[in-house]
Amino acid sequence: MRNKNFFFLLVAMLIGPLVLGFQPLPGLSARSEAEGYAPECWILRESISVTGPSLSQEPEIAQRISTYEIHEDDTVNPIHTLTGLPYYESLTWTASADVEWLVLEGVYSSYEIDELNHSVTFYDLQDWLHIVYRTHTFIQRLPDQIRFCVIGGNSDPRETRIRVLYPAYYQFVSATPEGYTIPVPGEIDWDFGAVTEFQVDTNFAGLGPDRPLLDFPVDYQGRSEDSSVGFLNAFNQRTTALFDHYYPLYGNDGNSEFRNFTGRTYQLSDCPSGVVGFSCYDGHDGQDIDDLCSGRDQCADPKAVYPAVDGDIVAPTGWNNALGCRITIDHDNGWRTSYGHLQDNQNDHSCSGILIWSGHVTRFDQIGIIGGTGSGGGGEDNAHLHFTVKHNGIVVDPSGWEPNPETDPDPWAGHESGTESFAMWRHAIRTTLALDPALGGELNSPIHDVSINIPPDFYAEPLLFNLSNQPVAGSSALLVSTGHSFSLAAADGAGNSIEQLDKDFSVLIRFGQEDTTDILAETLQIYMWDESQNSWARIPTVIDWENRTATADARQLSVFALMGRLEDVIFLPLIKR
Known part of the structure; x- marks a missing residue:
C-alpha cells in the first residue's frame, strides 16, 4: 500500500524539570541540502509555566512522557502525560497557534482555555496531568515524500528515549543520528541515555502523488473552524454507503449494511456476489451521505452541500439520468469531485438544487441542496448526496485502501479500468x-x-x-x-x-x-x-x-x-x- 494509512508516533520520555522547547535542526533545511532532497522541517514550540508554593523547592523527579502522533492528513497530536507532580496553584501549557484541544485529564479543580494565546491553565493541580491536542504546524510534505524532525532539550542530563513508529509499507529513506534500532518493521528506536539535548531527523518516501485534502462535503458543527472532532462525528453519523473496491461499476444489489473494512469478501445470502469493505452495496463508486442531523451531529442545514476543496465548477454539471442533478468540480492535476442526487423541485431537470452553476468556489460556498433525483437517487424519501472522487477520469476511494497492497492488493487498483486509491480526507480517519x-x-x-x-x-x-x-x-x-x-x-x-x-x-x-x-x-x-x-x-x-x-x-x-x-x-x- 502506498498511502492508505499514514501514521507516525514519536515517544520522547524525559525525566526532569518541566521545561520543553523545540527548534529547527541546524543545517538541515531543504534550502541547505541538495535541490529536491527533502521537505523543510517545521517547528513546534511548547512551553509550561507554573505558580504555587512548589516553586521555591526542587520538585520530586517528575516524569513526562511526550508522544507525537503524525497522521495521514499531515497533522500531529502532541500527547503529554506528567506524573509525580507536586501541588501547583496553576499550570499553563502553551501550544501551537492552531491548537484543537482533544483531551484534558488530571487531578485539578478546574481549567481555563485561552483561545487567543492558544494555551490552557489548570488550577490546584497535583499528582498527574494528561493533555492531547491537534495541530497542523509540525511536519512538511513534498509529493511522494515526508520529513519528520525535532530537537528537544532537558535542563539537566536526563534519560531520554525516542521511538518513531510508521507503517511498514512506507519506504524508509534515512534517519539520523546513527545508533538507532529497528526492532519490528515500522519502528525506529533511539536510546540517547542521559542527555541535555536530542535531535532526530527521519525521511520517508512512497507516499503517493500530490493530491488535494478533502473536507466532508456537507454541513457539520465546527466545519468553518476546521474541527477534526466535528468532521469525524459527521463521517461516522451521516455516511450510509462507501466505496466498493470489487468493483465500483454500479452493479448494486441494494443492501446498505456496513462491514468491517479488512479487505475480506463479505458473502451472505443478502449479498451473494460479495463485497469488500464497509458496505454491502455492490458496485458503489462513491460515498453516500444522508440529509439528517441528530443532536449528536449538530449542523445548521442538513441538506446543504459544499465543495470538498476549492476548485472550478465545470461540465458535466446539470442533469444526468443516473445521478440526477449533479455538480462537477475540477481541482487541477487530474482531480475532480462530483456531487449527485441534488434537488429538482419542478421535476423538469432544471435542477433547483444546483445553487452555483459555474466559476470558482471554495469549500465554504454552498453549491447545492441534497435531494433524491436520478435513477440511483431513490426519490425524496431516500434523499442523500452521492459524492465521487476521480483522478484522470477514474473513480477512486478518498479513504484509500487499508490492507497492505504488497500482500493484499486492492482489486480496483488491479482492474483494467481501475487505479490506485490514496488517503485524501482533510482529517485522518x-x-x-x-x-x-x-x-x-x-x-x-x-x-x-x-x-x-x-x-x-x-x-x-x-x-x-x-x-x-x-x-x-x-x-x-x-x-x-x-x-x-x-x-x-x-x-x-x-x-x-x-x-x-x-x-x-x-x-x-x-x-x-x-x-x-x-x-x-x-x-x-x-x-x-x-x-x-x-x-x-x-x-x-x-x-x-x-x-x-x-x-x-x-x-x-x-x-x-x-x-x-x-x-x-x-x-x-x-x-x-
Whole structure:
C-alpha cells in the first residue's frame, strides 16, 4: 500500500524539570541540502509555566512522557502525560497557534482555555496531568515524500528515549543520528541515555502523488473552524454507503449494511456476489451521505452541500439520468469531485438544487441542496448526496485502501479500468501501528475518543493494527450510535487477516454530554459486530458518567460502537389470540 494509512508516533520520555522547547535542526533545511532532497522541517514550540508554593523547592523527579502522533492528513497530536507532580496553584501549557484541544485529564479543580494565546491553565493541580491536542504546524510534505524532525532539550542530563513508529509499507529513506534500532518493521528506536539535548531527523518516501485534502462535503458543527472532532462525528453519523473496491461499476444489489473494512469478501445470502469493505452495496463508486442531523451531529442545514476543496465548477454539471442533478468540480492535476442526487423541485431537470452553476468556489460556498433525483437517487424519501472522487477520469476511494497492497492488493487498483486509491480526507480517519507481542502497546484514534490497550503476549508474532473510524448508520432499528464507532483489524507479516488475539485487549471510549442526547442512560453499552450472527452483540461495559468514559474488554477483532436505545422508543405488548 502506498498511502492508505499514514501514521507516525514519536515517544520522547524525559525525566526532569518541566521545561520543553523545540527548534529547527541546524543545517538541515531543504534550502541547505541538495535541490529536491527533502521537505523543510517545521517547528513546534511548547512551553509550561507554573505558580504555587512548589516553586521555591526542587520538585520530586517528575516524569513526562511526550508522544507525537503524525497522521495521514499531515497533522500531529502532541500527547503529554506528567506524573509525580507536586501541588501547583496553576499550570499553563502553551501550544501551537492552531491548537484543537482533544483531551484534558488530571487531578485539578478546574481549567481555563485561552483561545487567543492558544494555551490552557489548570488550577490546584497535583499528582498527574494528561493533555492531547491537534495541530497542523509540525511536519512538511513534498509529493511522494515526508520529513519528520525535532530537537528537544532537558535542563539537566536526563534519560531520554525516542521511538518513531510508521507503517511498514512506507519506504524508509534515512534517519539520523546513527545508533538507532529497528526492532519490528515500522519502528525506529533511539536510546540517547542521559542527555541535555536530542535531535532526530527521519525521511520517508512512497507516499503517493500530490493530491488535494478533502473536507466532508456537507454541513457539520465546527466545519468553518476546521474541527477534526466535528468532521469525524459527521463521517461516522451521516455516511450510509462507501466505496466498493470489487468493483465500483454500479452493479448494486441494494443492501446498505456496513462491514468491517479488512479487505475480506463479505458473502451472505443478502449479498451473494460479495463485497469488500464497509458496505454491502455492490458496485458503489462513491460515498453516500444522508440529509439528517441528530443532536449528536449538530449542523445548521442538513441538506446543504459544499465543495470538498476549492476548485472550478465545470461540465458535466446539470442533469444526468443516473445521478440526477449533479455538480462537477475540477481541482487541477487530474482531480475532480462530483456531487449527485441534488434537488429538482419542478421535476423538469432544471435542477433547483444546483445553487452555483459555474466559476470558482471554495469549500465554504454552498453549491447545492441534497435531494433524491436520478435513477440511483431513490426519490425524496431516500434523499442523500452521492459524492465521487476521480483522478484522470477514474473513480477512486478518498479513504484509500487499508490492507497492505504488497500482500493484499486492492482489486480496483488491479482492474483494467481501475487505479490506485490514496488517503485524501482533510482529517485522518485511522491510526496504523505495528506492535511487538513482547511489549504490547496502545492505539489511539486520531481525535483520541477511542483508546485500545493491547497487552504483552497478545499473539505469537508482531502484528500491524488498524484502528479506523467506522460508520454504523442504519445498523439497527432499536439502537442508535453516539458517533463513537470504529473497526479494529490486524494482519501478520504475510498480510493474513487476524480474527482474534490470544489475550483480551481493553477498549476505552470518551464521549461528550451531547453524544448521548435522547439515549436512555441505562441502555448505553459498547457493542461488537458478530459476523457469524450478522448482528450486534453487547459486551460487558463499565460507564463512568462523571468522567464520561465507557470501557470494555474483548478478544475478537471486529467493528465496535457505543450505542443505546432512544428515549422515545415505545415497545407495544405482544397480544396472542
